[in-house]
Amino acid sequence: MASSSVAISRASASGSKGMKPKTSKKRHDKTDDMDDNTDHAMKRSKKDDDDSEETPSTGIVHEERDSAAELNYAFNELPLTEQTQNAIKEMGFTKMTEVQARTIPPLLAGRDVLGAAKTGSGKTLSFLIPAVELLSRLKFKPRNGTGVIIITPTRELALQIFGVARDLLRYHSQTFGIVIGGANRKAEADRLIKGVNLLIATPGRLLDHLQNTKGFIFKNIKTLVIDEADRILDNGFEDEMKAIIKTLPQEERQSMLFSATQTTKVEDLARISLKQGPLYINVDEGKEKATAEGLEQGYVVCESDKRFLLLFTFLKRNLKKKVIVFFSSCNSVNYHAELLNYIDVPVLDLHGKQKQQKRTNTFFEFINADKGILLCTDVAARGLDIPAVDWIIQYDPPDDPRDYIHRVGRTARAGSQGKSLLFLLPSELGFLRYLKQAKVPLNEYQFPPSKVANVQSQLEKLIEKNYYLNKSARDGYRSYLQAYASYQLKNIFNVNELDLKKIGKAFGFIVPPNVNINIGETRKAEPRKRKAFVPKKQK
Numbered sequence: 001m002a003s004s005s006v007a008i009s010r011a012s013a014s015g016s017k018g019m020k021p022k023t024s025k026k027r028h029d030k031t032d033d034m035d036d037n038t039d040h041a042m043k044r045s046k047k048d049d050d051d052s053e054e055t056p057s058t059g060i061v062h063e064e065r066d067s068a069a070e071l072n073y074a075f076n077e078l079p080l081t082e083q084t085q086n087a088i089k090e091m092g093f094t095k096m097t098e099v100q101a102r103t104i105p106p107l108l109a110g111r112d113v114l115g116a117a118k119t120g121s122g123k124t125l126s127f128l129i130p131a132v133e134l135l136s137r138l139k140f141k142p143r144n145g146t147g148v149i150i151i152t153p154t155r156e157l158a159l160q161i162f163g164v165a166r167d168l169l170r171y172h173s174q175t176f177g178i179v180i181g182g183a184n185r186k187a188e189a190d191r192l193i194k195g196v197n198l199l200i201a202t203p204g205r206l207l208d209h210l211q212n213t214k215g216f217i218f219k220n221i222k223t224l225v226i227d228e229a230d231r232i233l234d235n236g237f238e239d240e241m242k243a244i245i246k247t248l249p250q251e252e253r254q255s256m257l258f259s260a261t262q263t264t265k266v267e268d269l270a271r272i273s274l275k276q277g278p279l280y281i282n283v284d285e286g287k288e289k290a291t292a293e294g295l296e297q298g299y300v301v302c303e304s305d306k307r308f309l310l311l312f313t314f315l316k317r318n319l320k321k322k323v324i325v326f327f328s329s330c331n332s333v334n335y336h337a338e339l340l341n342y343i344d345v346p347v348l349d350l351h352g353k354q355k356q357q358k359r360t361n362t363f364f365e366f367i368n369a370d371k372g373i374l375l376c377t378d379v380a381a382r383g384l385d386i387p388a389v390d391w392i393i394q395y396d397p398p399d400d401p402r403d404y405i406h407r408v409g410r411t412a413r414a415g416s417q418g419k420s421l422l423f424l425l426p427s428e429l430g431f432l433r434y435l436k437q438a439k440v441p442l443n444e445y446q447f448p449p450s451k452v453a454n455v456q457s458q459l460e461k462l463i464e465k466n467y468y469l470n471k472s473a474r475d476g477y478r479s480y481l482q483a484y485a486s487y488q489l490k491n492i493f494n495v496n497e498l499d500l501k502k503i504g505k506a507f508g509f510i511v512p513p514n515v516n517i518n519i520g521e522t523r524k525a526e527p528r529k530r531k532a533f534v535p536k537k538q539k
Helices: 002-015 046-050 065-070 082-090 098-108 123-137 155-168 185-194 203-212 229-234 238-247 264-273 304-317 330-342 356-368 401-408 431-437 456-465 467-485 500-506
Strands: 113-116 148-151 176-179 198-201 223-226 254-258 279-282 295-301 322-326 348-350 372-376 391-394 418-424
Touching: 082 123, 082 155, 098 113, 098 123, 098 254, 098 279, 123 148, 123 155, 123 198, 123 223, 123 254, 148 203, 155 176, 155 198, 155 356, 176 185, 176 203, 185 203, 198 203, 203 238, 223 264, 229 238, 229 264, 238 264, 254 264, 304 322, 304 418, 304 456, 304 500, 330 348, 330 372, 330 467, 348 356, 356 372, 391 401, 401 418, 401 431, 456 467, 467 500
Parallel strands: 113 254, 113 279, 148 198, 148 223, 176 198, 223 254, 295 418, 322 372, 322 391, 348 372, 391 418
Antiparallel strands: none
């Protein structure tokens, strides 16, 4: 078994040299790319009301489009406390992103805001700065309880926001904390009873504390932030959100709701959580691309049996880069992580079936690393700000352009550069049409077969001889098929048309194992309750 490991490593060293991405639509000669305190703060600004246009049917007030050209992007010109200004300076920020420049001033004036922005646009500071300023000016103390609640869809995003809040509150006396599923509930309750002024939470755990933690003071809440509202609803937390909003006091409460997509359910949530006439800010309206400007995007067409060989070759060539690889199931992530680590391609893995401490440790290890490879499911696809990610690899494609956009949003964040590569089977090329309709531009990359490491025989021997890898491969294979069968775009992703022998080879099997594709078991760890993506009809 050890010899198999060495054999695969050696093969990659010679077989991957000279691999170059080529484009068939737009030609790019980039051969080295892959190597290389006052209550008035809570009152609305009447001037803002007068200068905006209201939509009678919804009560939503749209920001004037002409004002965008007159934005002031300097942080030091915002009317912020000295403590906040110093913290922002130490965090290394001098200029605001567009979403920050357009949302922070009205939020400081006490407006309710419904915001739409691409992932990676810098909206975390957009809601944290006004929230921190409000707590400071109202001189919140632990005995006052919780004044700000920020709700996020995932534990990882909650941890991310917690880190930013910690930096922003560095010179303030207000307390902050986090409550998330999987963490020690008693320890959380003890902290809440002592007084947490700014609280970051996931929906289920927050509702639990609101209903069951005696001594949790939330009657003084001044700000409610709902971040990634569409993802919260996608994850099946609609009932919890309604219960939370019903439980929290609404008088003198400013609310902010951010969502990458504006669905009917998001609008319903906005209607019950925001005051009448919230300010609607969409920084992406009228833009040609749905993804970040600094993102170079490509796809590669690859037969099922060659997929792992290409992935292996790519990762061996990019060991000095920061790479995130997306898979469709937890078991597939687990198998590929075990396999790659066994054959000397060090990787980290992150998925919904892991215990919270493991997920937290992995998340921060990857964030703090200068280089490395992270294998993950969509649990990591939204909102997370991971520094300097060079490549996003979508090894298993999503079946919804929105998921594609959120995945690639892990790179080219806040004006930086990044690259993405989407793996497609020949039968999945129709997905490009849906991406085009969603304003996602992709170029085709071609990798010469002679440059791809041919380690198939070594892989098959390894899976045949190693009991634990064999079992993991079977689980990964089964879950891949289950996930595929659950895709909504059946005209593109049809599990009945897959070549199971070829797919089996990608998992290291000479003969594919017999598996029962029980659709009911698909994606248990990451349930989704949303309608399929419906493309616009061609005119």
